[in-house]
Amino acid sequence: MTIKAVVFDIGNVLVEWYPERPFDRILGEARRKELFAQIDFDTMNLESDRGIPMAEGLERLVDAHPEHAAEIRLWGVHWLEMLAPDLPHSAKLLRALRAKGMPVYALSNFGDMTFAMAEERYPILKEFDKRFVSARMGVIKPDPAIYQMLEEGVDEAPEALLFIDDRAENIDAAQARGWHGHLFETEQGLADRLMAEGLLTEAEAAP
Structure with missing residues (x-):
């Protein structure tokens, strides 16, 4: 899909x-x-x-x-x-996806109060179409329930979702549900994956 x-x-x-x-x-x-x-x-x-x-x-x-x-x-x-510093190429990739009309969601293990602090320091965290924050959901990755809650919240089939995370166990849990997964190691690696999927052009994915 x-x-x-x-x-x-x-x-x-x-x-x-x-x-x-x-x-x-x-x-x-x-x-x-x-x-x-x-x-x-x-x-x-x-x-x-x-x-x-x-x-x-x-x-x-x-x-x-x-x-x-x-x-x-x-x-x-x-x-x-x-929680520092920010990763500017990752932010650029997120914005490039949104500029092309691709919905972009956050799924993060994060405290409620600390997320509020983080979004004031890093405005990119306010730019998602929807944000799924574990403390507000009562469940953390890699519990399968958190992935199901996101699926239901965005009304998309698992096979339609590409998930980017830096922890292998979180990617494994998402892929077990049928999601596509990308284990984040470098910003350029993410750019390469988005280009390989045809989601961004080389110019759009440039730093």
Whole structure:
């Protein structure tokens, strides 16, 4: 089936996501590695993506590790520094698709409050035709339910969707439903895929 819509992840596709950055800057890489080995930031972040406010999750970590309270709270204070920089060629590709009349959707594991912060920093996040944000849906990738919810929300067959994500397990889950998938590694790689699918010309896909 012809691709009728393109679905973008956000972190590491449109904007770099690197939580270690502010901790390395403030604490140094060695101390950051020690801290991340002791504190389960990953689970806290996933819970935020499911809809639990980040501030609540961080305070749970503080309660569990009061001796690291100041370091744990760096996550909230410097969150926007983790989501940087933007990937301008990816944004150009998204805009080129929309300019040709191709519907473009977001499907991202993201907290509610943090997504609001992100869209104010990066206006490209407001340019989707529809946005499917995990915290607002109550489910995260790669749960099959989140893909089904998007299908129903855009009224497209799975085979009509091309999904771009930086995590193989998320692509695998989408492809299991019949979606086309592109594992994002570089902006040029994405441009090449869009050209190969006939969605953009070489000039339209140029940086």
